[in-house]
Each structure stands twice: as C-alpha cells, then as structure tokens.
Amino acid sequence: MITISLVNLLTPPYHFTLMKTTSSKSVSWTLRLICFAALTACHHTPSSQEYLETAKHDLANGKEASAIIQLKNALQQDPGNAVAHDLLGQAYLRSGDLAIAEDELQKAMLSGLDPVKGMRQMGQVFYLREEFQKILDNIKPDPKMKPSDQAHFIALRGEAYLGLYQTETARLTLDEAKKTSPTS
DSSP states (O other): OOEEOHHHHHSTTTOOOEEOSSOHHHHHHHHHHHHHHHHHHHOOOOOHHHHHHHHHHHHHTTOHHHHHHHHHHHHHHOTTOHHHHHHHHHHHHHHTOHHHHHHHHHHHHHTTOOHHHHHHHHHHHHHHTTOHHHHHHHOOOOTTSOHHHHHHHHHHHHHHHHHTTOHHHHHHHHHHHHHHOTTO
16 A cells, blocks of 8 residues: 655645555556645636626627637526626627527527617617518517617618618608607
C-alpha cells in the first residue's frame, strides 16, 4: 500500500512522499481524485444574472455569438426569464437568424415581456422577413397604448399594406398614423 503525506502535498514545495506498499495504479487514481476534488471545490458557476450582464455587455460591443452563448446559459438556469428570451431574440435578430429570433421573442412575451416592446420587435422580424400578412394579423394597436406606440403600429401596418401592393389602404393607414401622433 502506498501512503501519501497530505501535509507534504499541500505545503510548499508541493511534494509528497510515497511509501511503497501497493500498486502505482492506486496512487494514480488517488491523485486524480484529489485533483478532481480540488478543481470542483474551486469552480464557481455564474448565476443567471451574471450571464445576463455579460450578454448585455457582449451585445453592446457587437458580439452577438458570445451573447447568444451567455443567454443560453442563463436560460438553462432560469428557463422562464423573459429578459433573457428578449435579449436572445434581439441577438438572433441582429445576427440575421429571424426564425429563431421570432421563437425567442414569442417565449419572452409568454414569460411576461412588456407587450408593446414584444410587438415592436415581432413587427421588426415580420417586416424583415417580408411577412406582411403576419404584421396585419398579429400587430394591432391598442387604444390603451401611448399615442406614439399606436402611431408606430399603425404605420407598420401601413407599410405592410404597401408590401402587399394595397397602395390605397396603405395611404389611408399611414394618414391615420400621422393623425394618431403628429409628433412621431
């Protein structure tokens, strides 16, 4: 059997003495176990919030791929986090993966994202994908919204009508948007 002096192993110059009484395989496995225990004891797993903060920094610096990884890590810890789904949708939107952006934004809205913010982003996804009928079916201004938000959504609907070559309806809708919030 081989005995390892832990006092010698844990103090400088970090050496140990072996007393030959068993096989070297036992020593090898013992050393591996000690190293594994030491490494796992020192490992810090970031919190969901830490992942979010890193992702925000990455997005601000144009590092969408890195932000996507951080946000996926955050969502592993907190799958219902509306902010993480929203930021992930934005990262995919910026990187051009509009189908996944739509999925993440829908998850964000189901998880409690502000409906106006969610509709704005979904409208952008639909517009970029030239899914004009989806805009008309899903993006509808609510009279309870601020006039500037109403005007935004009415104007988006006007642009959707233009995309569908319904020019007269588009003109009327865009005029309505101007009347709803003349300063927007």
